[in-house]
Every structure is written in structure tokens, then in C-alpha cells.
Amino acid sequence: MGTLALVLLILAIMFVAAGVTVVRQGYQYTIEYFGKFVAVAQPGFNFYIPFFYRVGRKINMMEQVVDIPGQEIITRDNAMVSVDGVVFFQVLDAARAAYEVSDLQFALLQLTTTNLRTVMGSMDLDETLSKRDEINARLLNVVDHATTAWGVKITRVEVKDIRPPQDIVNSMGRQMKAEREKRASILEAEGSRASEILRAEGQKQSQILEAEGRREAAFRDAEARERSAEAEAKATQMVSDAIASGNVQAINYFVAQKYVEAVSQFATSPNAKTILFPVEATQLIGTLGGIGALAKEALAGENPPPPPAPPAPRRPGPFDKA
Numbered sequence: 001m002g003t004l005a006l007v008l009l010i011l012a013i014m015f016v017a018a019g020v021t022v023v024r025q026g027y028q029y030t031i032e033y034f035g036k037f038v039a040v041a042q043p044g045f046n047f048y049i050p051f052f053y054r055v056g057r058k059i060n061m062m063e064q065v066v067d068i069p070g071q072e073i074i075t076r077d078n079a080m081v082s083v084d085g086v087v088f089f090q091v092l093d094a095a096r097a098a099y100e101v102s103d104l105q106f107a108l109l110q111l112t113t114t115n116l117r118t119v120m121g122s123m124d125l126d127e128t129l130s131k132r133d134e135i136n137a138r139l140l141n142v143v144d145h146a147t148t149a150w151g152v153k154i155t156r157v158e159v160k161d162i163r164p165p166q167d168i169v170n171s172m173g174r175q176m177k178a179e180r181e182k183r184a185s186i187l188e189a190e191g192s193r194a195s196e197i198l199r200a201e202g203q204k205q206s207q208i209l210e211a212e213g214r215r216e217a218a219f220r221d222a223e224a225r226e227r228s229a230e231a232e233a234k235a236t237q238m239v240s241d242a243i244a245s246g247n248v249q250a251i252n253y254f255v256a257q258k259y260v261e262a263v264s265q266f267a268t269s270p271n272a273k274t275i276l277f278p279v280e281a282t283q284l285i286g287t288l289g290g291i292g293a294l295a296k297e298a299l300a301g302e303n304p305p306p307p308p309a310p311p312a313p314r315r316p317g318p319f320d321k322a
Contacts, residue, residue, distance in 0.1 A: 018050035028094040030056035040094050057098035063090040063155060066108050070163075073117050079125040082163040087112050087143070093151025101150045108147065112157065115142045125164065132159050 021041055023029050029041040033053055041048075041055070048054075070084040087108055091097045101107050119138050120128050128135065136157050144154035164172070 015050060016047075019047050019053075021046040021048060021055060026060065026062045028059050028061055030059070030095060030098050032056040037095060037099060057094075059091055059094040059097055061091050061094065063088055064105075066105055066112070068109065068112055068116065071113060071116060073120050075120060075125045075128055076122055077124045079168060080165055081120070081125065081128060082161075083116065083120060083159060084161055085112075085116065085157065085159040087154065088156040088158075089147070089152050089154050091151060092153050096149070096151030104150065104152065107150070108143075108152070111146055112139065112143055115139055115146075116159075125168070128162055129164075132162075135159055 021029065021031075022045055023041050023043045025043045027043065029046075030037055031039040031041055031046075031048055031053055032055075037056060038053070066087040066089065068085040068087065070082050073081055073083055075081060089108060091104075097104055116139060119135055119142075123131070123135075136159060139157040139159075140154060143157060147154055
């Protein structure tokens with residue numbers, strides 16, 4: 001009896017141990033009853049009757065990565081490029097991921113590769129090189145929608161590298177060099193244009209200042225001529241007044257003035273260095289004397305001479321009567 005009880009105890013322990021299922025964190029197990037899915041074992045301790053229930057699939061519920069190997073893709077403008085990338089996904093429904101698709105990662109790889117060819121094949125080469133964000137977004141939308149039935153959430157799709165052929169790379173290098181030279185030429189032309197504009201502005205300001213200077217000088221010359229004309233008119237008026245008052249010496253003023261002007265013109269003539277002409281010194285001296293007398297009379301009119309002093313008294317002589 002003791003041996004039978006021990007055997008039964010051992011069998012009971014083995015039975016219980018066979019029904020215990022411990023699930024690690026980050027995983028979920030599917031439980032099958034005679035091959036039919038009935039439940040999902042959560043992380044931790046789980047007990048199911050052995051021989052009737054068993055673990056079907058062990059599903060990784062953490063975010064996973066599928067590497068997309070290099071693919072040769074023809075773009076819309078018939079350029080051959082080599083592309084590779086990665087897909088990040090996470091299983092949200094363990095039962096659907098286990099029983100709706102045979103090989104989840106292989107299916108994701110094929111689905112992503114096919115859509116990558118479709119998306120990039122509808123774009124030009126320049127667009128594929130400059131619009132990676134758009135390619136990633138379109139791939140994410142398409143692949144995530146297709147994998148919803150598998151209980152999978154596509155979190156990110158990233159294109160790692162796009163490698164055009166070497167001849168296209170060389171052409172792009174020459175194009176970039178030409179574009180940079182073009183921009184450099186444009187900047188140089190703009191600099192020259194700005195320099196010419198500044199130079200023209202400077203010349204404009206210089207001409208304005210020069211014109212203002214000429215205007216000021218002309219104004220000063222006109223003012224000087226006006227003052228000279230006023231002085232000449234005053235002198236003429238004084239001479240006219242002197243003639244009207246009977247002083248014939250005033251006529252010599254005009255004669256002497258014209259005489260001096262004529263002599264000065266002979267002296268400044270470029271046609272000859274030595275000039276011989278008769279000049280009567282007495283007439284010239286008389287003319288100048290008339291001018292001097294006229295000037296004295298004019299000054300005497302302005303400043304009259306003081307009255308003569310009275311004669312001194314005479315001393316009486318010896319023969320004068322007392």
C-alpha cells in the first residue's frame with residue numbers, strides 16, 4: 001500500500017507539472033485543445049489540464065525589425081537604383097498572428113519589397129533621392145493597412161540607402177558643379193551690379209554738389225557784378241552832378257577811363273610784344289590831374305574845409321599914434 005501511494009503521488013506531481021505553463025514577459029502562447037485554438041496564455045503562471053491542452057505557438061509581442069535586402073528598382077524615368085531598408089512592427093493579436101499567416105516575417109518582407117518597388121517605380125530619380133520622407137510615409141500606410149488582418153501593427157518603414165549607378169552619380173556631380181558655378185556667377189553679377197549702382201550714386205551726388213557749387217559761384221558773381229554796377233552807377237551819377245553844376249573837369253573822368261582801357265587792351269594783345277604809338281605826356285598828365293581835382297572836389301563836398309582863422313592882431317609901431 002505504501003508503494004502504491006508513493007507511485008500515485010509521483011504520478012499526481014507529474015500530472016500537475018505537465019499542466020503548468022510559465023510564459024515569459026514579452027511573449028504570449030496560444031493554447032490548443034486537441035489541436036484547436038481555445039485561449040492565449042498571458043505572461044506568468046498558467047495551468048491547463050495536460051494531455052488535453054497544449055501550447056500551440058509562442059508569439060513574440062515586442063517590437064521587431066525586418067531587414068529589407070538591396071533591391072534593384074527602375075524609376076519612372078528609366079533609371080536603375082539599388083534600395084534597401086528596414087521595417088519595424090509589433091504583434092498586437094497573438095492568435096491572428098499565429099493562425100492568419102504562415103510565416104509572419106517572410107510575409108512582411110515580401111509585402112514591403114513589392115510595395116517598395118511600386119512606390120519608387122512611380123517616381124523620378126530626383127524625387128526618390130529628395131523625397132525619402134514621402135516614400136516612407138506611403139510605404140507605412142500601404143503595408144500597415146495590409147497587415148491589419150494579421151494582428152500586426154507596422155510602426156515604421158525606413159529606406160536606409162538609395163544607390164544610383166556610377167554614371168548617374170558622375171552626371172549628378174557635374175550637374176551640381178554647374179549649378180554651383182551658375183550661382184557663383186549670379187552672385188558675382190549681382191555684386192558688380194550693386195557696385196555700379198553705388199558708383200553711379202556717388203557720381204550723381206558729386207555732380208549735384210558740383211552743380212550746387214557752380215550755382216553758388218554764379219550767385220556770388222552776379223552779386224559782385226550787381227555791386228560793381230551799383231558803384232559804377234553811383235560814380236556816373238556823381239560825375240553827372242558835377243558836370244551839371246558847371247565843373248567841366250568831370251568830363252575828364254570818362255575820357256581818362258576810356259583812355260586807360262584802350263592802353264590796357266594794347267598791352268594785353270597777343271599779336272605783338274612791343275607796341276610803339278605816340279602819346280603826349282602832358283595830355284595824359286592833364287587828364288590824370290583833372291581826375292585828381294575831381295576827386296578832391298568830391299571829397300571836399302563830403303568833408304567841407306574848416307573856416308579860415310582870423311588874422312592875428314598887429315603890434316603897434318613906434319610911429320603909430322598913441
